[in-house]
Amino acid sequence: MVDKMVNATIPEVSSTLPKVGSVLRMNLAEGQSSSSANFANEMIMESVGLQVHYGDFLAVRDVNLTIHKSEITALIGPSGCGKSTIIRCFNRMNDLIPSAKVGGNVFYKGIDLYGPEANSGEVRRRIGMVFQKPNPFPKSIYENVAFGPKVNGKPSKKETDEIVERSLKRAALWEEVKDRLKQSAFSLSGGQQQRLCIARALAVNPDVLLMDEPCSALDPIATARIEDLMAEIKTEYPIIIVTHNMQQAARVSDRTAFFNTEIGANATRPTGVLVEYDTTRKIFSNPSDTRTEQYISGRMG
């Protein structure tokens, strides 16, 4: 059995090692775990000892995750366990909350996102995000998709047209909207709006896509479309998804991280912790931690 997987043991080691070292270690470990073909995928992001405070309150601690190319990584767990807080560390969206303090490191291709070499705007361009509630801009469908390319450079009209068409096609929305690009984004249904937001994120050609409960405001049919879309684009855009829906995590993801809450020694409010991180198959069939097993079998949370 390889259930004491690399992912659970690496953090302690890698927190003292530079990035390159941890990648190496990762690859070595992958060599041992021949049982999972997924693990051959190259690592693109890694969090090391990641923790977030809101003021004095420790919201989530010691999160060590590895994000791999061509994969969907799901973050699951009960409410308040810090899933959304963690996903927002991966593109520095927590910068916008003045009281939020991020500790530890998030590496993206060897660069610390919170280090001196990283600019928050560039980070967010490389690591796109789709939010819980569809949040199109109060503008036309075309302008929604064109906004990202426009703020990141000055593409010509022709280039912009191409980007808009390509992104909408990629988000499987082009056929539905190609004749009404000038109409308000609010004329679309909820599911279409969410696909528009995905198209908008893809328009700046990110390397990773973060999705914070992207289907929680959608009906089952719209949810299925988004899930199909995720499976389709994951080879180009690795995805990290926060979801409350365990079936969704089981359906779409390649790896799953289970978070839980615990009350610290001197704390009054619960702090989120990463309980277990492994392949989705392992988490849902043979989890190592009893808390994970209780949660996925519906006895907790």
Place this chain on the structure above:
Amino acid sequence: MSTVVTTEVMRADLRDTTSTSRKNWDKAFLGGLWVFTLLAIITLVVLIGTTLLKGFTRLNPSLLINFPSPFPEDAGIQAAIFGSIWVVVTSGLVSLLIALGTAIYLEEFADRKSRLNNLITINIQTLAGVPSIVFGILGLAFIARGWLSWGFTVGTASAVLTMMVLPVMIVSAREALKAVPSSLREGAFALGATRWQTIVKQVLPSAIPGLATGSILGVSRALGESAPLILLGALAYVSSNPSGLSSDYTVLPLVILKYTQEAQEEFQAVGAAAIIVLLVLLISLNMIAIVIRDKSRKSW
């Protein structure tokens, strides 16, 4: 048939059990509310009605075209109309710029928890409640005379009205920015937009309805304001339109004050007609504010 079903069920009693005295109280209370509402409406109707009756004989083009005159039948309010336009447009533009800048800083950049920003906010709220005559005294001491010595000019009047409407405009501009949902900002930031790009390209365009209504309401307050300008030379006999910021001026509310104080009934009629002109201007400004708000109302 259906009766069989109803006999088997224990029937609920849903009849009205409210006591008669309680119902009477309800009626009396509603009646009281009506009386108060009617009182307000009747007062307004009487006021506008008597003004219309008094002023409609002078409500003709010569009122708008002529300058003041010793003869009531020739007296007009052109100088006051142009004076009001000068003062209101200048103070409106200046205060809009300052208010927008302040509101953007306080809403989008400032740390809400810092002591300094709390102090600024409290100050602005206090200033909004300062009587306008105090701004007039301030303007008289430091702008008309004293340091700046601009004299009794359009510039002085605009500066004082700017100070007066600024607090109100800042508060309403802040409300307009606050009403823009944060999901919009997040959406822009998540695409790599800078704070400035987010504000200019997403937040401000979405806040336009609120900003427009707020500033129009501020401007209409400046248009009807008379107290500070009494101190600042607007009560003078001005027989020409202003030609710039350093011109003499008068404004509609003060022309009204002047004419209604005259002993001759014919002059009082000119005052009443000027009131109607001012009312029409104010109502149109408010209508514009309402139209802008309704036209660009968006669902998020």
